[in-house]
Amino acid sequence: MLKYRTLSRSCHFFHPKSLSNNTLKSETTQELLQTLGFIRRSQAGLFQWLPLGLRSLNKLTDTIRNRMENDGEAIEVALSAISSKSLWQTTGRWNNSELFKFKDTKGKQYCLTATCEEDITDLMKNYITSYKDMPITVYQMTRKYRDEIRPRGGLLRGREFLMKDAYSFASNKEDAFISFQKLDDTYNKIFKDIKIPFVSAWADSGDIGGEFSKEFHLIHESGEDTLMSCKDCGDISTLDMSQSYPEKDGQYLGDVDCKYALTKNHSTLLCFYYPKDRHLNWNLALKVMDQDIDLTLRDKPNDHVLKVYQTDNEDIMFGKILRVMDCRLNSKSNFPDFPLKQYLKNNFGQIDDVSIVDAQENEICGKCEEGSLRSFKSIEVGHIFLLGNKYSKPLNVKFVDKENKSDTFVHMGCYGIGVSRLVGAVAELGRDSNGFRWPAIMAPYKVSICTGPNNEENLQRTKDVQLKLLEDSSMHFQNNILKQFNEKLGIGARIKLSHAMGIPLCIIVGSNNWPNVEIEVRGIRWGKKDQWRKELEKKGQELEWKCPENENGIEKHTVPIEHLAEVVGILLKDM
Template sequence: MVPAKLGNINFLRSLHSFLPKIKKSGNGNIESLQTADLMKHAGLIHGSRSGFINWLPLGLRSLRKLELLIHNKMQNEAGAYEVKLSTISPKDLWEKSNRWNNKELFKLKDSKDAQYCLTATCEEDITNLMMNYITSYKNMPITVYQIGNKFRDEKRPRGGLLRAREFLMKDAYSFARSKAQAIEAFNNMNKVYDSLFTELKIPFKSAWADSGDIGGDLSKEYHYIHHSGEDTLFTCDHCNETFNMEKCESHPLAPGEYTGDLDVQYALTQDLSTLICFYYPKGKQFNWNLAKKELDSDINSISQILDNDKIISKFLENQDDMMLAHVIRVMDIRINSNCNFPDFPLKKYAKNNFTSITDVSIIDAIDGELCGSCEEGQLKSDKSIEVGHTFHLGTKYTESFGATYFDENSKPSLIEMGCYGIGVSRLIGAIAEITRDSKGFRWPSVISPYIVSICSQVNVSHKELNQERIDQVKDILYQSPILKNEIFSSFPDKTGIGKQIELSQLIGIPFNVIIGSKSWPNVEIEVRGIRWDNSHKWEDDYIKYKDDYKWEVIKTDQVEKHIVPVEHVGKVIEILIQDI
């Protein structure tokens, strides 16, 4: 929760030390700065080492507001209970889930040589905790969550907050007595996520995704479309479904038209008895998820680790008689029999033991191809930044920990789980990346460090008069429950009005109230925030109140200003804030 004291004048005066220095010649070419460097320049964060971030007062205000929004959504809409887990996790929990050998874990020992890790994620710890409190079907469904620091030994931290070694994360976990109840919890949490990201105003995409190493058979990711993103999403123009690249299946407009060279990926079945040969157009990216889908996941995990030569060697080691060896050939839907196939690796084989699967898609989706889900619309790709992920985990962790409950017939059954994450600090970094422009940041009002800044003409000979006008604006804004603790006027002494406006724009405050010596008692409200949906909800109220408030609007390609008598400044900002 944002403390009310953050708005008082003593705090604001002490804030000077953290503010960026605006030079007389201007603020420089900030467009050339990386977003993380721009956040440092704006006095929001400070980096200590690669992948580790210190939060400064302005940035911390935004972070705390986002946390408060998440708390409200989790408690009031998801009905989740807050917990707080230790950030140090014992080795034996991770051994139960076979994840202790994860190379991204920060590991440590205590004075007795007992081994621990800094938590990178909390499936092990939350399962170990909740199995103490869930004993009966009557205890479920239940969802718990926390917001806490996580640690991952990223080899290449990048983007400041986007890929850090220490980061703030909201992780929630649902516990259910059946798969149907668990999927209901999964669907309900996705509705909460839709509500949360909608409140942030910035357009987002929810995409069906691969669950990866965490487990489960159902997952959704939440993304912001942006050219700087590391992920690729595909959206169908017919069914409007969106998929992460790992999960997206596409079909060519005309199957079997490709006639060039082919690449091959070898794999083995779970029992190592059968060789699988995946053939696809040369130069395209083989997609393991689509391949597993076609083989009902009957692919040994070593297939994704070993190269082709080692897979063949492993296959030969497990054959007593090559004439009895089984081979499955999987042909991508884009190829035909006239393609140039790679040399077959086996010298002895019986064709009777060959099985062929054709007309399947086993490569990454391609822009403009048909959607594999509806088979009617075409796919369009976008680069994106992932900021949230929801999973139906099933019983992967409860089985490892023996987490059971007694059902209606007093028989023990495994608990079904779901997992729901939001990278809180990453989300701040993503929004910063998306909203920045040539002047600085443009935060949504719900998480901006402050909602309103007050900039005034510096006149040494009328210093007391200037302060009286500033105090009058503050008194009016304080009458608004929305704005009273959201007022920023912490400009160093003798900072001219131009530099005050420049600093306010750099920080990203949505509304800038400008007090001019000649226009008083009228003030200007300069809109810095973005109307992402172009709804302009404020215009209906403008038509209704413009005469009463003597409200004038000036809009150009560069700026939007609202000029009103000072007594109406708070009411007008309350109207303008509804879509920013």
């Protein structure tokens, strides 16, 4: 088995000739990850993890695992990637078009798991019999599969991905919500450990379902998601969940669009009217209707909805009709013709002054009704849900409660982090014209040691620097030092390669000022940006540590080798 120790031994995965200024600037993040030997695309949406990428991936999983077990109090399991059709049919999710489905030699049907609500619920059914067995949270970090029609964004949206998914089980709503809050707090700690800027936003539960959910996002212009934030109250929501109002109601004079829907019992035709240049927000429509909408007809055209309405009501003249008018409309707006010609006016109702379209920037926040909204693009990297009984009921997971009754269903929550997606998102977030800039906790190596040609003198100095770093056990430098490069590379090329790979600190060992060494800072200070300056002012003289100005804008430090470990530790603290 190949053990990745040095770049000189990884020539199978990286070719220095392919690295140029043009490459670093022009390639997409996915392409650059391949050029630098982090991953390799095998097919559309499928990637092989190479030594550098695997080091970053494993560091991330270790960080997540530590928080899940210590703060989330979760127990790790590992479920099969193959799931039975019968489970997904029981919960009504087998018809999902994104499932990879197949048959065995006996004709039995299966799918590759895209998510594990069915399987984990079926598993825990065997171990939860009493309220005394709860609350309990289990988690796993395994490969998941989604039959994406158009995989894109490299690691951001692939057909195979590594995911951390956790599931909580509780005996009542109160305990379920406590578990939800605990995992919410754990997720905040995970992202703070990585030191990347993130936000959490209330979100639509989507196909997973449940009472409510929350997403975790990295802010970046390349993201596919849109978040709305209020400048006054600070509320952040996904576009699906954001409600807004115009500065003045009823100012729209243009064409009006209409979407038909039915109540759950199909007794009432719902007519949602809104500006033609806006998009109907189903979550807001559901809120207006107190959730009484048949969402199975959501994507059906109006004529289909009308046909169902006419079929399910013997005489539509006596059928109920409810018009829901977006607050931006007025009597002078250009409304479309109403298709039904015969109906009783007494059965005709109307709801006015509600917002039922997606929010837009600079509109009034629907939560505080004072501040204006701003929008920004983001990359979703985590999602948590309070599921209630959505899966425990169909899969019949009951327990004996305190009153000795055995007909109570378990309350659940689920919590996901797209681990491989997070690697891709952080790569996108931190890259610049010189390559990647990883947080220290995710970087394949924390430091590199760059010297001139691999002669005896340089090899000995490299060894001396490594030994000095390893003396500081608190920084965990073991296996975190890149010290050997392809011997054909000069010192300048080695520094450039170290920077491109995103290693936070590059230690440069020259012959002119030895035993002083130079440290070039590549990492981003996501944490306290000026903390190192305070340490420099406090300890600079004692450690003989200097930070001269540099014309090229590269932050450099010089320090004698005997104080190297302490200075490196200070510099890495907030990266």
